[in-house]
Amino acid sequence: MKIGELAKRCDLSVHTIRYYERIGLLPFVDRDRSSHRDYDATILPWIAFLGRLKTTGMPVRDMLRYARLRQRGRETEAERRHLLEQHRQCVSEHVARLQECLLVLDGKIAGYADSERKDQDHAPQAQ
């Protein structure tokens, strides 16, 4: 699979894929005879997982730590697990904060709704 095809499949731009390779998030991949990148489908789940890390707010530098451990093979599994456990904790704390904020937003919205209802009560002349 060439880079354009991969870009479509994983919903990143070609520029971004090359950028990820440059910084080390994606491995240096084999090239065909015209030095075009030729990807194997096994890259897809890895990119999808990077997407999850990104969605959950992991900074690129931490993804990079994880990616480098992964490339060193099975001996780094314990460390990778630890990293993910810590990140899991951060994410779940963040979710909790967001849920608090949702309550505040709901309160605010309800306040505006009340206010609107009162307007109608106090000025019913324009029926």
Added chain:
Amino acid sequence: MKIGELAKRCDLSVHTIRYYERIGLLPFVDRDRSSHRDYDATILPWIAFLGRLKTTGMPVRDMLRYARLRQRGRETEAERRHLLEQHRQCVSEHVARLQECLLVLDGKIAGYADSERKDQDHAPQAQ
């Protein structure tokens, strides 16, 4: 209350407070005779609410829209409500995505845990 005191109370830096004023998130506040900003405690809940918007990922430009509506007074309440309702929707979608990601993370972590257990089963010689 002077800016340094306010900074402590709302956990922003003095620089950030002035920046927020500059861009319009905070109102231009009255100065004392030596042109130092002199804040009223009523600014605190507003800053706290801005913090909620920020926590939930609202871009500054949208906070600005809200702030400007607020300054125009009660006539803009319907529009503000609409804005918050839309934002509420975005946030709750984001929470849903995060919760999906948490499941993926849990799966990954469980995988590492399994792998660790298998290591012990297959190489129990070092008891």
Added chain:
DNA sequence: CCTTGACTTCGAGTGCGCTCGAAGTTTTAG
């Protein structure tokens, strides 16, 4: 044959949200 378009490298540019430093004035504690 030749155009089209996908690929290559490289370095520069962008947008966001601060963050900082310089240079100067004012306030406050000892």
Added chain:
DNA sequence: CTAAAACTTCGAGCGCACTCGAAGTCAAGG
């Protein structure tokens, strides 16, 4: 009275994560 701390304005700088454009190579379709 003095020294340190807190305030002022202004514009520049930073870290992040891309994003883009220039200039060139290569391969396939008409």
